[in-house]
Amino acid sequence: MSLLVNKITISPEEKNSFAENGFIKLKKLFTDEAIDKLRYLTAESNQVEKVPESYSGDFSRVGYDLENEVTQKIYSDENFKYNLKQLIENELTFTQGVGFELKPNRKGFNFHLDLVSFNFIKPEDLAYSIWIPLNPINTKEQHGGMAYVPRKAYPTSGYYALRYELIQHQDFAEFCQTEDFNYVDFFYASKLENLVLEKNKVEDDFEVGDALLLDKFVWHRSVPFLKGKLPSRMAYTMRFVDSQARYSKTFLDGLYSLIKAKGDHTLTSFGYKLTDLKDGDLISKSKFVSW
Numbered sequence: 001m002s003l004l005v006n007k008i009t010i011s012p013e014e015k016n017s018f019a020e021n022g023f024i025k026l027k028k029l030f031t032d033e034a035i036d037k038l039r040y041l042t043a044e045s046n047q048v049e050k051v052p053e054s055y056s057g058d059f060s061r062v063g064y065d066l067e068n069e070v071t072q073k074i075y076s077d078e079n080f081k082y083n084l085k086q087l088i089e090n091e092l093t094f095t096q097g098v099g100f101e102l103k104p105n106r107k108g109f110n111f112h113l114d115l116v117s118f119n120f121i122k123p124e125d126l127a128y129s130i131w132i133p134l135n136p137i138n139t140k141e142q143h144g145g146m147a148y149v150p151r152k153a154y155p156t157s158g159y160y161a162l163r164y165e166l167i168q169h170q171d172f173a174e175f176c177q178t179e180d181f182n183y184v185d186f187f188y189a190s191k192l193e194n195l196v197l198e199k200n201k202v203e204d205d206f207e208v209g210d211a212l213l214l215d216k217f218v219w220h221r222s223v224p225f226l227k228g229k230l231p232s233r234m235a236y237t238m239r240f241v242d243s244q245a246r247y248s249k250t251f252l253d254g255l256y257s258l259i260k261a262k263g264d265h266t267l268t269s270f271g272y273k274l275t276d277l278k279d280g281d282l283i284s285k286s287k288f289v290s291w
């Protein structure tokens with residue numbers, strides 16, 4: 001019997017809802033032991049420094065590439081695989097763990113897609129995040145959870161495609177140096193998009209052990225954490241790419257030069273570890289990924 005992941009049954013309605021909306025709350029996915037260990041991992045992480053807001057948001061702490069044997073035990077757990085298989089046909093390849101901490105009055109990330117986390121696969125290829133709150137989330141009290149938008153309210157397939165085209169466009173580098181570029185929302189939703197996203201957002205309560213699965217096409221944001229009895233809200237996110245997702249060094253290099261051109265520091269992307277791949281190769285074929 002697994003000590004970390006519960007075996008859960010996902011109803012036909014939930015499956016349809018995930019297929020349509022791109023997100024699903026999975027109740028009691030993790031045991032208390034798993035949450036305790038992830039909480040410890042996140043609490044011990046070092047805050048990343050000197051990185052642009054697209055990485056760090058308004059958090060008290062963000063730790064990238066945060067993983068240990070607990071993470072590894074979770075993604076290789078039979079129950080974990082069984083649960084996800086009910087929702088996603090292909091196998092998943094784990095890429096990265098990220099820890100987030102909000103202290104009261106911090107607002108986290110504005111509406112975004114996880115472009116920075118999935119910057120090394122082709123724009124149309126699939127990837128997923130499992131967001132695991134490490135404290136209860138109460139939408140009537142302190143909030144601090146996440147807000148997410150059903151895919152059909154604002155389909156996003158063009159978001160990645162547009163950016164993929166732009167980073168390869170001969171005039172884009174020059175445009176980035178102009179005043180106009182300061183008004184472009186490259187990593188976050190624009191003010192107009194925010195109007196629609198705010199209107200259609202969903203925000204749920206979470207008990208400790210519940211998690212949210214979302215695909216890379218779902219807009220989401222942190223919900224500011226209000227003052228209250230909890231001193232901090234932590235969450236741990238596991239990122240996965242679909243076994244059919246293909247490598248794109250073109251996308252990776254393009255997005256990196258954009259961040260560097262703005263004078264910001266970058267974190268080494270997971271994508272740069274996949275040195276045995278060339279554009280178009282399956283990520284799952286790399287010897288540097290884990291299952």
Ligand SMILES: O=C(O)CCC(=O)C(=O)O
Pocket residue numbers: 100108109114129131145146220221222223235237
């Ligand atoms: O924990 C948060 O508030 C943000 C998490 C997030 O955006 C993510 O996991 O992709």
Ligand SMILES: [Fe+2]
Pocket residue numbers: 109112113114220
């Ligand atoms: Fe995110």
